[in-house]
Every structure is written in structure tokens, then in C-alpha cells.
Amino acid sequence: MPSDREWIVAAARRYERPLLAYVRRMLGDPHRGQDVVQDAFLQLCKQSRAEVEPRLAPWLFAVCRRRVVDILRKENRMASLSADPPSAANGPPEILEHKDTTQAVLARLARLPANQQEAVRLKFLQQFSYREIAEVMGLSESHVGVLLHLAMKSLRQSFADSLKTAGGI
Amino acid sequence: MTTDEHDSRLTAYALNDPGLSADDRLAVEETLRNDPAARQELQETLKLAQLLAAGLAAEQAALPAEAPVTVPLSVANKPRRRGWKMYATAAGVMIAVLGGLYATFGHQKVREAARRTQAEHVAALDMQAERDLAGGLKHLSSIQDEATGRRPMSALEPSPTWRQAAGMPGPEDFARMPGGMPGESGPASGVPGGVPGIPMGLAPAGPEAKPGRPASPAQPPVNDLAQFQPIPQPGTTFEPIHQPDAPTDRIPNDRYPALVENKFVAVAGQDALSTFGVDVDTASYSIVRKYLTMGQMPPASAVRLEELVNYFPYQDRAPTGDDPFAVTVELGECPWQPKHRLARIGLKAKPIATDKRPPSNLVFLVDVSGSMNEPNKLPLVKASLRMLVNQLGENDRVAMVVYAGAAGMVLDSTSAMHKDRILAAIDKLEAGGSTNGEGGLRQAYGVAAANFIKSGTNRVILCTDGDWNVGTTGTADLVKLIEEKRQTGVFLSVFGFGMGNLRDEMMVQLAGKGNGNYGYIDTLKEANKALVEQLGGTLVTVAKDVKIQVEFNPAKVGAYRLLGYEKRALAAKDFHDDTKDAGEMGAGHVVTALYELVPAGGVAPGGAKPDGLRYQSDPAPKPAAAGGEAAKESFVVKMRHKKPDRDTSTYRELPVTDPGRGYAEASEDFRFAAAVASFAMLLRESQYKGESSFALVQELAESAKKHDPSGYRAEFLELVKRAKAVSGRP
Numbered sequence: 010m011p012s013d014r015e016w017i018v019a020a021a022r023r024y025e026r027p028l029l030a031y032v033r034r035m036l037g038d039p040h041r042g043q044d045v046v047q048d049a050f051l052q053l054c055k056q057s058r059a060e061v062e063p064r065l066a067p068w069l070f071a072v073c074r075r076r077v078v079d080i081l082r083k084e085n086r087m088a089s090l091s092a093d094p095p096s097a098a099n100g101p102p103e104i105l106e107h108k109d110t111t112q113a114v115l116a117r118l119a120r121l122p123a124n125q126q127e128a129v130r131l132k133f134l135q136q137f138s139y140r141e142i143a144e145v146m147g148l149s150e151s152h153v154g155v156l157l158h159l160a161m162k163s164l165r166q167s168f169a170d171s172l173k174t175a176g177g178i
Numbered sequence: 179m180t181t182d183e184h185d186s187r188l189t190a191y192a193l194n195d196p197g198l199s200a201d202d203r204l205a206v207e208e209t210l211r212n213d214p215a216a217r218q219e220l221q222e223t224l225k226l227a228q229l230l231a232a233g234l235a236a237e238q239a240a241l242p243a244e245a246p247v248t249v250p251l252s253v254a255n256k257p258r259r260r261g262w263k264m265y266a267t268a269a270g271v272m273i274a275v276l277g278g279l280y281a282t283f284g285h286q287k288v289r290e291a292a293r294r295t296q297a298e299h300v301a302a303l304d305m306q307a308e309r310d311l312a313g314g315l316k317h318l319s320s321i322q323d324e325a326t327g328r329r330p331m332s333a334l335e336p337s338p339t340w341r342q343a344a345g346m347p348g349p350e351d352f353a354r355m356p357g358g359m360p361g362e363s364g365p366a367s368g369v370p371g372g373v374p375g376i377p378m379g380l381a382p383a384g385p386e387a388k389p390g391r392p393a394s395p396a397q398p399p400v401n402d403l404a405q406f407q408p409i410p411q412p413g414t415t416f417e418p419i420h421q422p423d424a425p426t427d428r429i430p431n432d433r434y435p436a437l438v439e440n441k442f443v444a445v446a447g448q449d450a451l452s453t454f455g456v457d458v459d460t461a462s463y464s465i466v467r468k469y470l471t472m473g474q475m476p477p478a479s480a481v482r483l484e485e486l487v488n489y490f491p492y493q494d495r496a497p498t499g500d501d502p503f504a505v506t507v508e509l510g511e512c513p514w515q516p517k518h519r520l521a522r523i524g525l526k527a528k529p530i531a532t533d534k535r536p537p538s539n540l541v542f543l544v545d546v547s548g549s550m551n552e553p554n555k556l557p558l559v560k561a562s563l564r565m566l567v568n569q570l571g572e573n574d575r576v577a578m579v580v581y582a583g584a585a586g587m588v589l590d591s592t593s594a595m596h597k598d599r600i601l602a603a604i605d606k607l608e609a610g611g612s613t614n615g616e617g618g619l620r621q622a623y624g625v626a627a628a629n630f631i632k633s634g635t636n637r638v639i640l641c642t643d644g645d646w647n648v649g650t651t652g653t654a655d656l657v658k659l660i661e662e663k664r665q666t667g668v669f670l671s672v673f674g675f676g677m678g679n680l681r682d683e684m685m686v687q688l689a690g691k692g693n694g695n696y697g698y699i700d701t702l703k704e705a706n707k708a709l710v711e712q713l714g715g716t717l718v719t720v721a722k723d724v725k726i727q728v729e730f731n732p733a734k735v736g737a738y739r740l741l742g743y744e745k746r747a748l749a750a751k752d753f754h755d756d757t758k759d760a761g762e763m764g765a766g767h768v769v770t771a772l773y774e775l776v777p778a779g780g781v782a783p784g785g786a787k788p789d790g791l792r793y794q795s796d797p798a799p800k801p802a803a804a805g806g807e808a809a810k811e812s813f814v815v816k817m818r819h820k821k822p823d824r825d826t827s828t829y830r831e832l833p834v835t836d837p838g839r840g841y842a843e844a845s846e847d848f849r850f851a852a853a854v855a856s857f858a859m860l861l862r863e864s865q866y867k868g869e870s871s872f873a874l875v876q877e878l879a880e881s882a883k884k885h886d887p888s889g890y891r892a893e894f895l896e897l898v899k900r901a902k903a904v905s906g907r908p
Contacts, residue, residue, distance in 0.1 A: 115234070
């Protein structure tokens, strides 16, 4: 077993970028967030390894999330985390502008309510289980299930045609 | 199942979430078999998942690089931050270099990989669409892992050589991290016994599937998927097939604690002692009933034999005088193993008349998180609490704390004289938000302590589906909190509701550590049993830390097996140790323990021999050292208990001699308890079930249902019929 410091260095290498991407997206600013991530690893240094190790990734994300929520709260920007869709007018025309279905899916994803987006990113970028996502977002597992389901449903419906024809993507 | 519920389970199934319970999985598969639209939805979700995994990975990889995180030189056991002074520049530089390497090289890899997996996946889907009319269920195995992005490790991750060159940890390092690497799956991901990338709990179906254990435990469960037949052949019936050791029982997110049955133990030396704590939980019976009512066999590990046996009232005599409980022991023929003897030990706690109940200080702690928003959860909780409140009188007080996103008091401690106020508060409960169980529990204990009634009942009553997110504290901390509070005289009762999220293991632990009982409430009838009929037992503890130790006489008994109570096993030396916690008995509770005995000279199933001892050459039974009457005894039952407010225990014992009766001559209670035990062993596919069959269970129970004041025994018989039909066995 590597020493605790090696362990944290390994964790930093492994999770630094995913955490940074996550934090930046939540802050809505591609140039901030480094300090949040740095702080999370400082907190990690103070934790008992045995306690954190089995759920290291969700722990790190949860710590970062709490900091971001604090920051947003101070800046009165909590709305960006709420369930309301950023814009109600989700018209399909814009989707057609994308040549690539993947790009179109990402564009459509960006119009889903923030909490759905967050759950989707934690699911597909971090491969977290519902339980882990629940831990990060402070929700119940079944709530996470509903968020992911709603997100997948919206996306499926928007791309019904390309998804149905197997070769259409 | 409502459409939305069904849909979100299908999504969880497609995303292959390990938290999806075995029964939900089975329900989804049932739907997939029958509903082409659902199969289409599954396909689309799988494709979408692939697109998202690839697209998001590429998007993240495109982010600008940044100065990497620095890690202090010394991190171990430094509770206080030492500040930035501790950073070593050299180390920082090294990490920066490595981070940069990752930033540049890593991105290319990821982008390339995303393109590749996407292309491969689409190709795979094309072929499947042609081959598989049923919609791809058969092929789920081949694409499942990629759909969740877990499998294509080789594609998504830098090669091991690159990793070494850059000084990155090897795969074995990642393996210890939760969930492994993003593209990693398989046993190396550190999930014991389960493969996160593969759905669990699929019952092999179809003509070639064999009942019982999976073909080979070494084979990954993916093979079960290959066997899966989406379209039933004519003449084929889909039988829920019971897998005693199915992998479902072992995934860490699973709800039921793994349970290894007690073995036969040869009566020799210290092994002649069998020690356990009593247990009055009955949740397992309700859970089993729920499964069978839904037409499924329950998972083996959800079947806790003693909880099934203890669900039923027995006619054991109540104690007289000051004794908090009376003991009855009966010895007769073992119905499922005629060469063996069966001992039934019954403890009956002193019942208490409702009007004699000491005053009580109750705090309802109600989970109102989003997950409780189901018909069989919060509405049932409300109905159950109303029933309970209606039993209370002027000496009782009720407070109510709810927990969701934040814990909160919704009713200050109120005398039950003002029932209307209490009932109004119950009616107002609504589900919504996330779960902060720990905060709620702390607050509830705080309220209970503030209104503490000396020489009364002080109890927190937790109603939850157990789906709580304990924040940064783990179960261990929660259990510690409850153990602490137990010392203050505030006890805990846990009532579980609903099936979707039930965290059985946690509930068992919380109630066990909180000097409480754990019941599972699935119907109003069950609420009536737990909260009205057995109110005394739920509220009034008459004896705590009740321990039983049976000492067998090697001249009469060759080997013994305690049926059930696995979770309450104690070491022999703990019997006399008053600091060791054990089970509690509430007023009127009946606890039944069964032992299967191999007479001296007989052969125990599974070959119960003392472990090969090097220095004790003669493990053969010796005549009991005691002469006279004691030599005729089969065993002696020793008991210890404490009064609820005492810290020292009282001891008593009861020697037992075998009258040599057959089971037909035994008491009704003996036969009924034997019937339930036999039933439990059948459900568990126990290796100790002997000649048990549903027919035998029926015969025993039929002959023992004269005393059935609330109709529970009749209901049991219905359940046996149901199990017989569901399992398709005699």
C-alpha cells in the first residue's frame, strides 16, 4: 500500500482535471475553480484515509460541490443550480445546425435543467452510480434516478430519429 | 407500477446502475420481454449513453490545462492544516510536469478513443439490429459495458507503458479506487463479488436453465445474459428461479446483508456451548410475504429464519411474579430429519395491559425525502402513525421531527390528550427533498432527551425507507451515535416502508444498536400488528440484553445446529460479560429459538467434527461428568437478562430432558414453529432443509392452527401455497 502522501498525489493526478471541469461548469466560468479543487485536496490531506478511500471520487466531488454552492450563494447566483431550465424555448431548429449528432446531443444537454445536466455529467463523465451521484448532489438515490430518467427521456425524444435508425449517427 | 416509475427503472437498467434492486431488475426484464416499445427505449437509451459518454469525454478533454494541484509533503495524521509553508517546491515541480504531460498527451488519447468507441459501438448495434428481432436483449451483454463507458479501458486509457513512463499509477492502483478507472470493469475494480458493468440478479430462464445455484461461480454473470431468452418458446414457462448465492446478494449497494447459515457443531469441549442474543425483529417475514405476493421468490439473504418464526404469537405461558419473562422448552422429533431431535425454546415476556403502560415520551422521526413519495411509503406511514396515536392516552407525549434536505421539528412534544393536534401534524406531512437522516436522528434524540420521563418509555420511532444519504458521515458513525444515545435511556424503534429503496441492512443495524425493534410495514394490517396489537411490546421494554446459552450434554447430543439468529451470535465468554449488548424484549413479546440436535453417536449433515486437534486425540463423546439426574439431561438452557434500567444481569437456568416424543405428539406451537423454520429453509434453499417440502410445511401448519387469534397462521398457509406455486416445487 502506498503511503498516504503517494495516495493523495495519485488521487490528485487522477481526479484533478475531472474536478476542475466539474467546478468550472458549475461556476459558469472557465477561468475559475482552481482554488476550489486545490482546497478539496487540502481537505483530503486531513481526512482519515481508511474512511475516505472507499468512496474517494464522490467524496471529492461532494466537497467541491459544497464549496461551489457557498461561492454561488455569496454571489447570489443559486438560481443557476436550480431545477429551472435556463431557457424555455428549446426549439429543434438549432439542433439541425450541428453536423455531428454528438455535438447536437451536447447542445441539447446544455438546455436541460441544471440539476439534470449535473446528474448526466456525473453519470457519463465520472461513471458514478446513482448512489454516488446522490452523495455528491445531496439528493436521494431515487431522486437521482428521476433526474437521469428525465434527462435521457428529453434527449431521446429530441433525437428519436437518429437513434432509431441504427446507422443514422 | 406506474408508467413513470417503470420508465425510470428502465433507464436505471439501461445505465446498469448497481443500486437497482433485484426485484426491480426482474420487473424491468419482464417488461422487456413483453413490450417492444420498452425494448426500443432500451436500445435508444443505450445509444444515447454511448453518445454522451464519448461526447462529454471529448468536451472535457478540450478544456484548457491549468496549474496542477499541489499536495503538502506531509499529510498523514495531521489534523490541522499546517499551511502552504509545508509544500516542497521540488515535489510541486514534479507534479506540474506530470500534470502537463497528462494534459497534452491525455487529451489526444481521449479524443481518439471517443471516436473509436463510438464507431465500434455503432457497428455493433447495426449487426444486432439485423440479428435480433427481439430488440437486442441477447446482445445486451456485448454492449452493456460500453454503454456505460466502463469497459473500453484499453481505448480510453493511456497504455500501461505510457503510464509507467509518466510515473502514473498502474491499473492495480486504480483498482482500489471507487468505481475503478472510468473505462474499467471486472473484478479488478474492487467491487467484491460483483462486476459493476454487468446487470446483476438475472434469473436464468428458459428450458436449458437449471434451478439452483449458478452453473459456476467463477463465470462472470454476463453468461446469464447470454442465456436470457426474450421470447418464450411455446410450452416454456418463466419461473422465477431461486439462486441462493446469486451475485445480487453481494453487491455493496444491495439491501440485504449476506447471511451464512449456522452449521452443525459437534458437542465437544467449549463447542458444547451455544450462545446468542434474543431477537424480536419480524421484518424478514413481511419482506418475504411482499416478494411472494408479487409472484417472486425472495432473495435468500432476505430470509432470516428467526424473524419468520418470531413473527407469530405462540401460547407460551406468561411469567408470574417479578420475572420479566418465562421460558418453555420442548423437545421432540425433527419433522424434516426424523433421525434428529428438534428443541424449541420459547421465551414469553410479561404482557402489559394498555392502561398499565408507564407514561411514554415518543418522538416520531419521519423520513419525508423525495423517495418516500410513493403510495406504500409516506401515506402508509401517516396511516400507521395515526393508528399508534389513537392508542395513546393522557400519560403519553408525542413530538415529531421530519427530515429531508434539512431536519426540522414539525410538532413540539405534545400530550396525547391533544390528539387532534398530533393527528393534524401527521396529516400535514409531505414528501419532497433530499435526505439528511443523521441530522434528523440527532434532533429526534435531542427532543427525546429534553422531554425525558424517568421510569417511563423514552423512544424514537423512525419511519423510513432507509434511502438516506448520510452526508459525509458513514453508517459506522450513525451506529455509534445510536449506541451513545442508548446509554441515556432513549431507545429506538425502526419501521421500514416500501420496497424500492429499502436498506434492510442499515435498519437491522440501527434497531439492533438502539435497543430497539425493527419491523417492516407493507400493509395497514401489518401496521395494526406492530403498532396496535403489539403496542406494549413496541413501546415497553421489559428486559434488555437477553442472552441465551445452551450447554449440551455430549452423552445425549452428538451435534447441534441453531436455526437462525446468525446476526445475534455471541462468543461463549460474552454470555457472562454484562458490557456485551444483546437483544431486548418488549412487553408480551415471544421469542422462539430452535435447535436441531443429532443424537450422540449420530452423523451430522456436513460432517460436524471438531477441527482436527493435534493435542486432543479423543474428540468422542464422554459421559457427562455430572452424575445422577444431570446425566439424563439433553441440555441446559442458561439465560441472562437485565431490567431495562439496570446495568447488571440476572442469571437463571433450565435443564431439559428428552421425553422421546414424535412430532405429532408435540404441542401445536412446536409443530407450527417447525413448519415456519422448514419453510424458511426451503426459501433459502438451505443445505440443512433435509426432507422439507412445501407439502410438509403445509401438513405441519395445518395441524397447528387452532390458536390463531389474528389469523396469522391462516395467512402463513396461504403464503406457503403461493411459494409452492411460484417455485413450482412440491
